Amino acid sequence: MLHLPASSRVELLGAEVSEVAFACLELAAEALDARTQSQMPPILAVAAGQWARDEVPLKVLLRAMHEGMKIVLEVLAGTGAADLPMLTQRLLDVLGQVTDTIGQAYRDNGLCASRSLAESLLRDGKAPAFAGAGVDDPEVSYWVVALGFEPGTDSALRWRTQWRRLRSLVARECDGEVLSWEQTETATMLLPRRHLDPVRLDRLVARLVGTAGATLSVVVGASAVPQIPATAALGHELLVVARALGRPPGLHRFAQLAVEYQITRPGPARDVLAALLDAVAEKPDLLRSLEVYLATGCNRQRAARRLHVHANTLDNRLRRISEVTGRDIHRSRGLFELHAALLVRQYVAHASAPYPLGFLPQGKAHTSDE
Numbered sequence: 001m002l003h004l005p006a007s008s009r010v011e012l013l014g015a016e017v018s019e020v021a022f023a024c025l026e027l028a029a030e031a032l033d034a035r036t037q038s039q040m041p042p043i044l045a046v047a048a049g050q051w052a053r054d055e056v057p058l059k060v061l062l063r064a065m066h067e068g069m070k071i072v073l074e075v076l077a078g079t080g081a082a083d084l085p086m087l088t089q090r091l092l093d094v095l096g097q098v099t100d101t102i103g104q105a106y107r108d109n110g111l112c113a114s115r116s117l118a119e120s121l122l123r124d125g126k127a128p129a130f131a132g133a134g135v136d137d138p139e140v141s142y143w144v145v146a147l148g149f150e151p152g153t154d155s156a157l158r159w160r161t162q163w164r165r166l167r168s169l170v171a172r173e174c175d176g177e178v179l180s181w182e183q184t185e186t187a188t189m190l191l192p193r194r195h196l197d198p199v200r201l202d203r204l205v206a207r208l209v210g211t212a213g214a215t216l217s218v219v220v221g222a223s224a225v226p227q228i229p230a231t232a233a234l235g236h237e238l239l240v241v242a243r244a245l246g247r248p249p250g251l252h253r254f255a256q257l258a259v260e261y262q263i264t265r266p267g268p269a270r271d272v273l274a275a276l277l278d279a280v281a282e283k284p285d286l287l288r289s290l291e292v293y294l295a296t297g298c299n300r301q302r303a304a305r306r307l308h309v310h311a312n313t314l315d316n317r318l319r320r321i322s323e324v325t326g327r328d329i330h331r332s333r334g335l336f337e338l339h340a341a342l343l344v345r346q347y348v349a350h351a352s353a354p355y356p357l358g359f360l361p362q363g364k365a366h367t368s369d370e
Contacts, residue, residue, distance in 0.1 A: 044098070048105030056160075058106050065102070069095050118179035121190060125226040142179075143201055144228060145189040146219045146235030149212070150249065163187060166208055173204050186239075188232050193222060205251050217242055217249045237261070244351035245343065263340050264347040274348060276341040279324040286324075289317040293329075294339055 051061060069091065076087055120127055121142075147166070163182050170189060171178045179190040196204065201220065209216050219238045223231035234254070241261050242252045254261075264270065280286045289307060293314070296302040300318075304311040318329050325341075327334035 045101050045105055048102045051102075052106045056164075058102070061102055062099070065095070065098055114179060115181070118181045118188075118190060121179065121225065121228050122181055122188060122232050123229060125229050127225070141193045141222055141224050142228060143189075143191040143193055143196060144221045144223050144231045144235055145191060145205075146232060146239055147187045147189070147208070148217050148236070148239040148243070149185045150215045150217075150243070162212060166211060169207060169211060170204065173200070186236065188235070190228065202251070209250050215249055217247075218251050219254070220251070221254060240351055241347065244347045244349075246346070246350075260343055260347075263343055264351075270344050273337070273341040273344045276325055276327070276337065277345055280321055281345070283320075286317055286321055289314060290321055290329075290338065290342060293318065294342065298335070 048061075052058075072091055073088070076084060076091070117127060149162075166187075167178060167180060167189070170191065174191050174195040177192050177195065181188050191201075205218050205220065208218060217239050219235040219242075221231045221235055238252060238254060238257050238261060241257055241264060244264075245260060247257075263273070277287065277290075280290065289303070292306050293300070293303045296306065300311050300314055304314045307314065321338070322329050322334065325338065327337050329335055329338055
C-alpha cells in the first residue's frame with residue numbers, strides 16, 4: 001500500500017483549501033493501490049460548488065490540488081517501482097478528473113462570470129456582452145457599497161473568511177444578486193436597489209458592522225450603471241478620509257463627510273490651509289489645545305478638564321493661537337479657517353494610499369443618501 005505522509009506544504013495552504021489537497025492525496029492513493037480507475041466521490045462536487053459560491057479563488061484550489069499531486073509523485077519516485085510509467089499515467093488521470101469536477105462546479109455556479117461582470121461594471125461602467133439584457137439598463141441602479149477593514153487587523157486568511165461571511169449575509173438579503181470585487185482589507189459590493197429600500201439597506205449595513213466587529217467601515221452611494229466606477233472610487237476615498245481623521249468604524253455617509261472630503265482634496269488651497277498652523281505645530285501644547293477645544297464643541301470648561309489645565313490657561317493658549325495665525329478663534333470666520341487647517345494637517349499626516357482598487361477610473365461621481 002502506498003504510504004503518503006502528512007505534509008506541511010499542504011497545511012501551509014490554509015485550512016480552507018488544504019482539504020482539497022488532502023482529498024487529492026487520498027484519491028491518488030486509492031487509484032494507485034487498487035490499480036483500477038478511481039471514482040470521484042460526490043462530496044467533491046458538492047464541496048467545490050460551495051467553494052465557488054463562497055468565492056474561494058479558483059487558482060487557489062488548483063494550486064492546492066497540484067501541491068497534493070506533487071507530493072504523490074515525489075513518493076512514487078522514491079519507491080523505484082517497476083511500473084512507474086503506468087502509475088504516473090494513472091495519477092494524471094486522477095488529476096484530470098479532479099480538475100474537471102472542480103471546473104464544472106465553478107462554471108455551474110457562475111463565479112467567473114460574476115466576477116467578470118463586477119469588474120466590468122466597476123472599471124467601465126457597462127456590462128460585458130455575456131451579461132445579457134437588463135444588467136446595464138440606464139433605468140437600473142445599484143447601491144455601491146465600499147467596505148474597508150482597519151489595516152493590519154486581520155491576516156489574509158482571516159480576511160477571506162470574514163469576507164465570505166459578510167457576502168453570504170448580503171446575498172441572503174438580495175436573493176443572491178450580489179456583485180462584488182475584493183482585495184485584502186477592502187471590497188466593493190454592487191446591490192440592485194430593487195431589493196433594498198434605504199431603511200432595509202441601513203439595517204443590512206448595521207448587521208455587516210455587527211458581524212465584522214469594530215474594524216469595518218462602510219460607505220454607501222446610489223448609482224446608475226454608467227456612474228458606478230466614479231461612485232465606487234469616491235466611496236473608497238471617503239473611507240480614507242474617515243480613517244485619516246480618526247472617525248470610528250461603522251457607516252459613513254457622503255453628506256456627513258462632504259466638507260472634510262472637499263477640504264482635503266490636493267491643490268494650492270489645501271497647501272495654504274496646511275501652512276496656516278505651521279507656527280502652532282512648533283508648540284505641541286498649542287496644537288493639542290486647539291484639537292481638544294474643537295473636539296469638545298468649543299466648550300472651554302470641558303476642554304480645560306480634558307487637558308488637565310485651568311480654564312484661564314486654555315484661554316491664554318487660544319489667544320496665542322490667534323496671535324500666531326492671525327485668525328481670531330472667537331469669531332466664526334477665524335474658527336472655521338483654523339478648523340479647516342487642522343483637518344488638512346490630520347489628513348496629510350495620517351492618510352495612507354487609498355484602499356486598493358487600482359482598476360477604477362476617475363470620473364464624476366453620483367452619490368445619494370436616500
